[in-house]
Amino acid sequence: MSSPPGRRARLSSPGTSRQTPDAREEVRHRLKDLIEGNRVMIFSKSYCPHSTRVKELFSSLGVDYNILELDQVDDGASVQEVLTEISNQKTVPNIFVNKVHVGGCDRTFQAHKNGLLQKLLQEDSAHDYDLIVIGGGSGGLSCAKEAANLGKKVMVLDFVVPSPRGSSWGWALSVWSRGQGREARVLTLLASSSGRPHMVDATVLGLTLAPCPFSWPLLLLTLGLGGTCVNVGCIPKKLMHQAALLGQALQDSRKFGWEYNQQVRHNWEAMTEAIQNHISSLNWSYRLTLREKGVAYVNSYGEFVELHKIKATNKKGQETFYTASKFVIATGERPRYLGIQGDKEYCITSDDLFSLRYCPGRTLVVGASYVGLECAGFLAGLGLDVTVMVRSVLLRGFDQEMAEKVGSYLEQHGVKFQRKFTPVSVQQVEKGSPGKLKVVAKSTAGPETVEEVYNTVLLAIGRESCTRKIGLEKIGVKINEKTGKIPVNDVEQTNVPHVYAIGDVLEGKPELTPVAIQAGKLLARRLFGASLEKCDYINVPTTVFTPLEYGCCGLSEEKAIEVYKKENLEVYHTLFWPLEWTVAGRDNNTCYAKIICNKFDNERVVGFHLLGPNAGEITQGFAAAMKCGLTKQLLNDTIGIHPTCGEVFTTLEITKSSGLDITQKGC
Ligand code: FAD
Ligand code: NA7
Secondary structure, three states: OOOOOOEEOOOOOOOOOOOOHHHHHHHHHHHHHHHHHOOEEEEEOOOOHHHHHHHHHHHHOOOOOEEEEHHHOOOHHHHHHHHHHHHOOOOOOEEEEOOEEEEOHHHHHHHHHOOHHHHHHHOOOOOOEEEEEEOOOHHHHHHHHHHHHOOOOEEEEOOOOOOOOOOOOOEEEEEEEEOOOOOOEEEEEEEEOOOOOOOEEOOOOOOOOOOOOOOOOEEEEEEOOOHHHHHHOHHHHHHHHHHHHHHHHHHHHHHOOOOOOOOOOOOHHHHHHHHHHHHHHHHHHHHHHHHHHOOEEEOOEEEEEEOOEEEEEOOOOOEEEEEEEEEEEOOOEEEOOOOOEOHHHHOEEHHHHOOOOOOOOOEEEEOOOHHHHHHHHHHHHOOOOEEEEEOOOOOOOOOHHHHHHHHHHHHHOOOEEEEOEEEEEEEEEEOOOOOEEEEEEEEOOOOOEEEEEEOEEEEOOOEEEOOOOOOHHHHOOOOOOOOOOEOOOOOOEOOOOOEEEOHHHEOOOOOOHHHHHHHHHHHHHHHHOOOOOOOOOOOOOEEEOOOOOEEEEEOOHHHHHHHHOHHHEEEEEEEEOOHHHHHHOOOOOOEEEEEEEEHHHOOEEEEEEEEOOOHHHHHHHHHHHHHOOOEHHHHHHOOOOOOOOHHHHHOOOOEHHHOOOOOOOOO
């Protein structure tokens, strides 16, 4: 663990003689000054392992401490003697917190376990808040709520800077009031950013509400609380994926005997309005939860101005200043732009798509990572003409065999791929909703240039961390200048001890909602509770929600070969035919399952990959098994659930190295 170096106390005592009473008295005074002048004072010896453990504990709690290494000062022996008189403790480490003698290593850890240490540390009320979280997304809200659960005074700042196309999400005006009956609790959503004013009852939105504590109705304005996932990420994306899957199910249903005559068509406006209503209800329930937990929520842009002070600027430009003992940066990321003619004026990104008021029509998706492919997949599933412009490979960082299979399924389902091209200009040729845009693209492999007209151009070319305009340079928090990401140690602490970071802004960590949530919750528990548990970023499962879902956990085949070497791995795989696809007459050699095992570790599964229906649901369970050390033998010993797709992993027999045929016969 890399712990921040504590400040080294100086105890130089010129002319001090350990023998004379005067010198002894002088040491006593100096020690008193150190104990009274420092929130945490550790008397230690630089080589003592117990002292190191204690320093690590305070570092993991984000607490600044002062150290006096008794083996590194001239009069260390007499200091230790005087310390023994003061504290009745002979040994080091010898710890004082807010002038209170805590004890040695064991007693300090015990005090941490039973909460006494935290109480002692809290007796520092110089700041407005114990914790200020900048960013009210997945990570920030999780951290703030947990800190409030632990009795802390917490503030969350959340502010959405509108996208270049003007999208700013999630405002909702609602009334919260007592209902008619004893148990009744009513929230009525009056209007939301999704469009025209409407009245929706909370129960219809599936909200569980605490009874309204007031006898009069409370009018609440909620502004997009919840960050990327809720407003412009996972939630609307998965719901649009579901809309597309329903279209596929409609096609399959005829094979299962459903007869219907009316022409089936999809209504974009109806879908987006329903999804935006759901999002408004989530925004509102987050707001309510913060209120219930006593977390102060401020809809303002946060920026550091001093080590313990931030400036909060609201929509009207009004500035307010707040101080806190600790800060968590959870500002997330926003979509990147190409930096070419017409991109900010005419192109949209995922920040605009999910609330787009009109059907995007013929669409060009630029970028082939998961955001690009997922959007291309559901847009094609809704019946649109979609092209993906790919600069290099599909799904960089994912298993490339799986990525190509995801791509070919998309292609079978009507998505066109323009490989090895990147746009150089976007020009409006016709206004409208949607209008028409001419895209000129250049080959990345040669001099070729092409041009084509689309109704919509969706950029999915990566995301920029929101770390460059939050005053980090003023307080010395280091970022990776190239990526904007924040490097942290294994307890999410930046190089400035009282400033932490979680979620998408972190360098080298998976950019996923559950990761941000887990990191935020555990951070709060470490800072304010008795926990030392760290966030485990290994074997984080994920799923690409393309029309045929791709779920994975652990290493890609390429990465596994890099880490373990090919000869040390055994890869088991098969194509399979979901039962639901048989009657529907869908392809029998599309779905694919693969595990990568380390031959020299009991065939432990180091990579799990599945392309098939509901891969997200299936992968979640196997991820838990991988946490428990899943091996091939354990999979063999597991009895399958028949007939399911997941059972395929209990019967994998063919190794890739054998080269045996894995195609499914039939149909
Ligand atoms: P965010 O959720 O982005 O929250 C940051 C918040 O801070 C925002 O509200 C922002 O406006 C605010 N903010 C920024 N700067 C300031 C400031 N200075 N002051 C005040 N407020 C500020 N993950 C999954 O796990 N599953 C998925 O299926 C999935 N799908 C996705 C689909 C898309 C299209 C996208 C874009 C992302 C998807 N993700 C998915 C990723 C997921 O959304 C992120 O990993 C997650 O939201 C990160 O949480 P966070 O707390 O780090 O940041
Ligand atoms: P990613 O994962 O950074 O991928 C960006 C994609 O865009 C990738 O395919 C890039 O190709 C491509 N790209 C980047 N620049 C260009 C240009 N100039 N022209 C064409 N294509 C380009 O971004 P996502 O938006 O998909 O996801 C980012 C995170 O957001 C993700 O981790 C989620 O948590 C949410 P490359 O492979 O670099 O050649």
